[in-house]
Amino acid sequence: MAATLCVKFLLKPGWLPFTQTVRHGSKAVTRHRRPMHIHKQKLLAVTKYIPPPRGPPPGAYPTQVKRVQEDNPLMLLMKRDLKKVFEDCKMVAVVQNNACNSEDMLMLKHRLYKHGITVKLFPNQVTRSFLRDSVYCNMAPLFIGPTLLFVSKEPKVKEMLKTLRASPQMTLLGASIDNTLLSAQGVVSYSKLPSVTVVQGELVSGLTMLTSNTASMLQRHPTHLSALLQQYVKQQSSSNSAEEAT
């Protein structure tokens, strides 16, 4: 305070003071906020208390409405239909139709109906929610965009593929045949399989090949058989003598 008074007293116009007070001390307890030393500022900043983040108090926000949409009766009806379809039909194929005139659609439906294949259309949402609960949950990613279901009691794959080849807009995505999920190539290879009777016949013939060989050999002329047996005895004796020699 004395220094400031002195400075004011010596000031004449155009005269700079000899000394300029750089700092003046204020006492520890002041009426104004005393500027803190930089070290103290830094220390306080580093050691500041950061409280843990607490969530909102329990009554603050309204509870989030859980989106469990109840199935409206139409959806229930469609789900029942779908369930029946999956139970009755051995073959369920999923096809994406990009564009179809009504005439093309009619032709396609007619050709498929001749082989006993029906074309069904269900909303994707319904199908997906149905498949989530059932065994066929892996088919769920197939149902995106405009899709149709080709269902039939008998797995008539060849005819279906032929009809699909005729209409270029339909793309076969996958099929569930006999409760096995197949991709598009799987369906093609399934169609190339021979029928069950043919496969069974092949298996039986393979098993009985040995016995049939012996039977045919025995049934030939007995001289042939006796010549073979003599040759066999000679070979046995020659191998025995070879062993004795060595």
Add this chain to the structure above:
Amino acid sequence: MAASRKATVVLKAVKRIAVHFCPFESNVRSTREFLAMVGSEKVRATNMNCEVVAVVKHDKSEPVVDVTYLDGEKLVLKGANLTSSEMLSAFQSRCTAKDPQAQK
């Protein structure tokens, strides 16, 4: 989906569109929607010679749209991380860029 006023794409300059995807993957939604939009009757009616072919595979590969133009240029759209509207707008812009040139 495509918010442009001209909702139909003009395929005059396109020779062939091949869409490869694997339906059991989770990233094929946009590609399938693109296929549905491009394969529709209206769009195919703009150019009857253009073939729209869908190839369904099962090898966990990325969904790809291969477009061949009449002047030999190829456009490859990898649909794994694109939305269908993005793919459609890119395709449409290129088609219209080629088309007025041919018309002019």
